[in-house]
Amino acid sequence: MAQERIHAVTLPKWGLEMTEGTVAAWHVEEGEPVTGGADLVDIETDKIVNTLEAEAGGLLWRAAPVGETFPIGALIAVIADPAVSPSEIDAFVASFRPVTLSEIESPPETQGGPDRSADAAAPDAAAGPDRGNREVNASPFARRRAAELGVDLATVAGTGRGGRISERDVEAAAAARTASALTVPDEGQVEPDDAGAAAPAYETVAMTATRRSIARTLVQSHQTVPRFSVVADLQVDELIRLRDDLRAGSQAPQPTLNDLFIKAAALALADEPDLNAHVRDSEIMRFHAVNVCFAVATKEGLVAPVVRDAANIPVIEIAHETARLAAAARARTLTGADLEDGTFTVSNLGMFDIRQFDAIITPPQAAVLAVGAIRREPHEDEASNVAFRSAVAVTLSCDHRAIDGALAARFLQTLRRHVEAPAALAGVS
Structure with a gap:
């Protein structure tokens, strides 16, 4: 049978919270042979790029366009x-039924872990600005984006297959609608270039898959999370001394203040687990x-890899892990496991x-800690002596919904105790 000689290449699910991916690059040209196990296509997910290997050998056909985004399970x-004819391939593609997220995902069985089914909700639920959008040949993510931007899908020309x-x-x-709505300036107001043509007033840059993911997360946070903030100034002279002592006795990568703040936050979360x-x-x-x-x-854009079990590992190990993860983030070689299961975030500017x-x-994290710059400021102690100290504002x-002001x-x-008397951060009693 022809179907036994045709193998579907579908968008894989590489993370528990992954719902879509973008075709970044093909390693094989359409119509060219590919062997089983060879690198086939690079898929850009929320914040990483992974390479999908071919599961079978043969000729590659019907390769999806580079730059197009597909839901999990879609045929790419x-x-x-x-020996398979083009008509047989057409029949296979026409009869292909994508596997849905609900079919891919199994019920969570983690130890008190989150029910990620909320993240995996089928994006088909998102409709465009009117009922007519549901009848247009558009991907689920196009429908959701149309709803966000107020675009009538009936007016959009599709560039995908079919x-x-x-x-x-x-x-x-x-973007075209916005540009057409702009008032065109008088001829004398436009700066001509060297050839006499009017220079464009702006350029439109398409968001990458990473930037689109960041945008969706930020919009979700703004629209769904009732947020409040509390601020404290922490004295960090002892923390700086500890960092210098640790650096004197360690090999690269050496601990940074951010590593120590990660450790301090982890110990504080262990003491106040309601925030974790x-x-x-x-x-x-x-x-x-x-x-x-x-x-x-x-x-x-911004990515947030995970230091696992940070409350129980030495700060030197945290330093090695943050150095590894930061390098992988900038090289775009993070894996799905590097980005999953975070329970709290530290952001340091x-x-x-x-x-x-x-x-x-x-x-779905319940809190985030923002760490500011070290500053020198005068401080009066209990004996009315005034001296300069190093301080950092943390927010x-x-x-x-989960955390009240008193708990925050x-x-x-608790964080102040670990930062201002930091011996425990280095495992010193």
């Missing part, structure tokens, strides 16, 4: 025996392991001389 190519409208098509239509939590609908999931995410700036800032909570932003204040008090 076929690998067929050389005229299917992609998320990128919707964004291009929205996820919030999903009407449930709060409190975790036993403290997995601290830390923010890393990359060219594609102190190296940019930012005094204080509010970080945005990453759902704890919380999801009010207790966490900052």
Whole structure:
């Protein structure tokens, strides 16, 4: 049978919270032979790029366009025996039934872990600005984006297979609509270039898959999380001395202040476990392991890899792990496991001389800690002596559904104890 000689290449599910992926690059040209186990296609997910290997040998056909985004389980190519005819491939593609997220995912069985079915809700539920959008040949993610941008899908020209409208098509239509609405300046107001043509007033840059993922997360956080923040100044002279002592006796990578803040936050979470939590609908999931995410700036946007079990590992090990993860983030070689199961986030802008800032909570996490720059300031002690000290402003932003003000204040008090008397951070009693 022809179907036994045709193998579907579908978008894989590489992470528990992954719902879509973008075709980044094909390693084999369409119509060319591929062997089983060979690198086939690079797939860009929320914040990483992974390579999918061919599961069978044959000729590659019907390769999806580079740059197009697909839901999990979607058909992105076929690998067929050389003897298979084009009509047989067409029939296979026409009869192909994608596997849905609900079929891919099994019920969670983690130890008190989150029910990720909320993240895996089928995006088909999102419709466009009107009922007519449901009848247009468009991907689920294009429909959701159309609803966000107020685009009528009936007015969008699809560039996908069979005229299917992609998320990128919707964004291009929205950009064109915005451009057409702009008032064209008089001829004398436009600066001509050297050839006499008017220079464009702006350029439109399509978001990468990473940037689109960040945008969705931020919008979700803003729209669904009732957030409040509390701020405290922490004295860090002893923390700086500890860092210098650790650096004197360790090999590269040497501990940074951020590593020490990650460790201090992890110990504070172990002391105040109600903050080490996820919030999903009407449930709060409190975790036993403290997995601290830390923010890393990359060219594609901010990513937050995870230091696992940070409360129980030495700060030297944390330093090695953060160095490894930061390098992988900038090289775009993070794996799905590097980004999953975070229970709390530390974001540090102190190296940019930012005094204080509010970080945005990453759902479903319940809180995030923002760390500012070290500053020198005068301080009066209990004996009325005035001296300069090093201080840092930290801001704890919380999801009010799970965390109240008193609990947030207790966490900052506990964090202060670990930061200002930091011997325990190095495992010194």
